[in-house]
Amino acid sequence: MTTAVFIGCSFIAFGPVLALCVCTIAAEPLSLVFLITGGFFWLVSLLLSSLVWFIAVQIGGSNNASVKKNFLIFGVVFSVLLQEVFRFAYYKLLKKANKGLMTVSQEETIPISVRQLSYVSGLGFGIMSGIFSLVNILTDSLGLGSAGIYGDSPQYFLSSAFMTLAIVPLHVFWGIVFFDACEKKKWWAPALVILSHLLVSGLTFLNPQYDGSLVPSYIIMMLMGTWAFFTAGGSLRNLKLCLMCRDKDFLLANQHPR
Amino acid sequence: MTELSAHLPQFQHGQLTENFPDNHLCNTNDNSERRRHDNSERRRNDNPESETNGQPQNRAQQVVEQDEEDEELTLKYGAKHVIMLFAPVTLCMVVVVATIKSVSFYTRKDGQLIYTPFTEDTDTVGQRALNSILNAAIMISVIIVMTILLVVLYKYRCYKVIHGWLIISSLLLLFFFSFIYLGEVFKTYNVAMDYITLALMIWNFGVVGMICIHWKGPLRLQQAYLIMISALMALVFIKYLPEWTAWLILAVISVYDLVAVLCPKGPLRMLVETAQERNETLFPALIYSSTMMWLVNMAEEDPEAQRKASKSSTYDKQAAANQIQNEDADMDDGGFNPEWEQQRDSRIGPLESTPESRAAVQALPSNSQASEDPEERGVKLGLGDFIFYSVLVGKASATASGDWNTTLACFVAILIGLCLTLLLLAIFKKALPALPISITFGLVFYFATDNLVQPFMDQLAFHQFYI
Numbered sequence: 081m082t083t084a085v086f087i088g089c090s091f092i093a094f095g096p097v098l099a100l101c102v103c104t105i106a107a108e109p110l111s112l113v114f115l116i117t118g119g120f121f122w123l124v125s126l127l128l129s130s131l132v133w134f135i136a137v138q139i140g141g142s143n144n145a146s147v148k149k150n151f152l153i154f155g156v157v158f159s160v161l162l163q164e165v166f167r168f169a170y171y172k173l174l175k176k177a178n179k180g181l182m183t184v185s186q187e188e189t190i191p192i193s194v195r196q197l198s199y200v201s202g203l204g205f206g207i208m209s210g211i212f213s214l215v216n217i218l219t220d221s222l223g224l225g226s227a228g229i230y231g232d233s234p235q236y237f238l239s240s241a242f243m244t245l246a247i248v249p250l251h252v253f254w255g256i257v258f259f260d261a262c263e264k265k266k267w268w269a270p271a272l273v274i275l276s277h278l279l280v281s282g283l284t285f286l287n288p289q290y291d292g293s294l295v296p297s298y299i300i301m302m303l304m305g306t307w308a309f310f311t312a313g314g315s316l317r318n319l320k321l322c323l324m325c326r327d328k329d330f331l332l333a334n335q336h337p338r
Numbered sequence: 339m340t341e342l343s344a345h346l347p348q349f350q351h352g353q354l355t356e357n358f359p360d361n362h363l364c365n366t367n368d369n370s371e372r373r374r375h376d377n378s379e380r381r382r383n384d385n386p387e388s389e390t391n392g393q394p395q396n397r398a399q400q401v402v403e404q405d406e407e408d409e410e411l412t413l414k415y416g417a418k419h420v421i422m423l424f425a426p427v428t429l430c431m432v433v434v435v436a437t438i439k440s441v442s443f444y445t446r447k448d449g450q451l452i453y454t455p456f457t458e459d460t461d462t463v464g465q466r467a468l469n470s471i472l473n474a475a476i477m478i479s480v481i482i483v484m485t486i487l488l489v490v491l492y493k494y495r496c497y498k499v500i501h502g503w504l505i506i507s508s509l510l511l512l513f514f515f516s517f518i519y520l521g522e523v524f525k526t527y528n529v530a531m532d533y534i535t536l537a538l539m540i541w542n543f544g545v546v547g548m549i550c551i552h553w554k555g556p557l558r559l560q561q562a563y564l565i566m567i568s569a570l571m572a573l574v575f576i577k578y579l580p581e582w583t584a585w586l587i588l589a590v591i592s593v594y595d596l597v598a599v600l601c602p603k604g605p606l607r608m609l610v611e612t613a614q615e616r617n618e619t620l621f622p623a624l625i626y627s628s629t630m631m632w633l634v635n636m637a638e639e640d641p642e643a644q645r646k647a648s649k650s651s652t653y654d655k656q657a658a659a660n661q662i663q664n665e666d667a668d669m670d671d672g673g674f675n676p677e678w679e680q681q682r683d684s685r686i687g688p689l690e691s692t693p694e695s696r697a698a699v700q701a702l703p704s705n706s707q708a709s710e711d712p713e714e715r716g717v718k719l720g721l722g723d724f725i726f727y728s729v730l731v732g733k734a735s736a737t738a739s740g741d742w743n744t745t746l747a748c749f750v751a752i753l754i755g756l757c758l759t760l761l762l763l764a765i766f767k768k769a770l771p772a773l774p775i776s777i778t779f780g781l782v783f784y785f786a787t788d789n790l791v792q793p794f795m796d797q798l799a800f801h802q803f804y805i
Binding site: 109110112113116117119120123126127129130131133134148149152153155156159160163208209211212213215216217219236239240243244247280281284285287288 | 417418420421424741742743746747750751753754757783786787789790791793794795796797798799801802803804805
């Protein structure tokens with residue numbers, strides 16, 4: 081409950097995504113616009129799902145803690161599904177926008193590729209999701225008090241930060257896989273994305289048994305990451321070339337001397 | 339009441355030139371299409387009428403080419419313009435939110451403006467609602483009256499009055515409000531400060547501000563000053579407007595903005611058309627501009643520059659004077675007796691009347707940008723937009739129970755609204771009000787997040803569930 085906890089947790093959760101933004105988004109104004117729009121779509125999905133949850137709670141009208149928890153679980157599941165629906169909606173919107181621009185400008189190339197869009201939109205979703213999950217917790221960590229006095233886990237802040245650290249890249253990977261699958265009309269892939277999102281959210285129901293929720297989430301994140309990497313056109317050969325700074329395309333694109 | 343105009347660079351004869359969306363010109367001129375694609379003087383086309391407003395008139399053949407090339411660059415440069423506006427708007431909001439969160443002065447209730455005489459500390463909800471509606475009605479009518487007054491003054495060429503108005507406004511804003519702000523910040527952080535140092539600081543700040551805003555100065559400094567005075571004004575609004583009144587005023591202002599800018603008989607539109615007929619620009623310093631354009635213009639077009647300078651200062655003055663007057667009522671008189679205040683009242687108007695001038699300025703063909711770098715013209719956004727965006731986000735951070743969630747949601751909503759407005763601007767290529775979409779989104783998100791999302795996220799955080 082000190083500034084150190086605050087700074088530590090915020091950088092644990094948002095450090096990687098900040099690095100991603102600085103390296104890939106900051107230079108491209110178009111990407112930044114699409115990033116914020118993606119965040120907006122996530123926000124709208126959250127709004128609608130909390131509306132549904134609120135109505136359900138009002139109708140249910142009980143003060144029983146377990147009933148409330150059940151309503152919350154229902155809210156979480158509904159929210160996950162709605163997020164994926166909005167991801168699809170964002171995909172549709174981006175396609176339409178791209179098409180519109182292409183017809184208007186009579187150009188063959190679109191200014192931003194679908195792959196880049198998928199990355200940016202996933203990042204937008206992830207950033208908003210992470211921020212909304214964590215920011216109030218972070219402000220509380222600056223304030224007075226001690227975590228875990230009443231029997232809860234004393235690692236509350238740290239585990240929240242680590243969970244957010246897993247969620248944000250997960251959204252990126254889900255975005256990449258989702259858009260690519262929609263492009264190629266492989267409908268089993270989005271279904272798998274939805275399932276994995278439900279799984280990750282469902283695992284958090286096991287909190288505060290963090291080994292039950294955090295570790296599997298990270299495993300899922302790694303798996304999704306590999307899947308997204310191969311979907312985006314990566315391969316072991318590419319990776320090797322890139323790491324050894326011998327990938328010509330990458331170097332040319334970044335104008336680095338070899 | 340604020341308008342947004344974007345300058346889209348266009349390729350002309352293989353050379354990048356700037357474009358002025360002199361949109362109001364479009365409506366009143368049969369050359370409207372051409373005017374839309376005015377180029378900078380760097381393009382040495384034979385434009386005999388270029389002297390009329392310091393701007394070369396576009397020729398038909400160039401227009402046709404530009405139309406085609408226009409579209410292909412729209413998206414790329416459109417995004418850049420969007421970012422050029424996101425940055426200052428974000429900065430202004432960050433300053434306001436940071437101040438609200440740390441300096442308790444601006445969330446403490448110390449009375450109300452005279453424009454909102456009805457209190458909200460009533461016994462019943464109905465009474466409170468009625469009072470806030472009356473407050474909002476009074477404020478809006480004051481705004482409308484002042485707007486019309488400004489239009490009348492401009493129509494009858496009372497430039498000196500407007501000039502004086504603007505200068506007093508910005509003087510008060512840059513000196514008095516910043517003095518109060520600094521004092522409160524020192525109190526919050528318990529910093530010991532002597533009056534001599536303070537006087538020197540405020541003096542320097544104010545004088546440099548006056549020079550930058552009304553005359554010449556480095557672009558970044560001018561932008562920084564405009565952001566600072568917008569933030570100061572927004573803070574005053576946040577402090578002195580009671581809650582329900584503030585939300586109502588925001589809603590009504592965006593409707594008024596829409597009406598005033600788009601309706602044929604709207605005061606803003608009339609102001610713009612009058613300015614067009616006279617081939618003048620108005621109040622450039624009341625507009626945040628992201629390029630060097632205005633500075634160059636002011637330096638070159640002397641008579642117009644002076645007029646511009648005076649007009650812009652009028653805006654600030656009036657805004658400042660307004661606030662000062664109201665604050666005085668609460669605090670020590672400071673030597674401003676009621677008579678003086680009334681005088682000031684008659685001379686200056688509320689903050690809101692200025693957007694028209696802003697609109698007018700933006701709509702008018704700007705003076706030559708010839709000497710400029712042929713890169714983007716940049717975009718212009720009226721200071722009133724900054725102020726009302728910041729008021730919305732600041733009020734959200736001050737009063738919301740959802741705290742940061744609500745603030746962030748409003749912030750994203752406003753940015754998206756701005757984005758949409760710019761998109762519409764790129765499509766319609768005429769001056770548009772920047773308030774309605776953003777404020778609508780902001781209000782919707784404020785109330786939705788505060789009442790629906792916050793309990794949901796609260797419960798989720800309590801159980802440590804993640805969605």
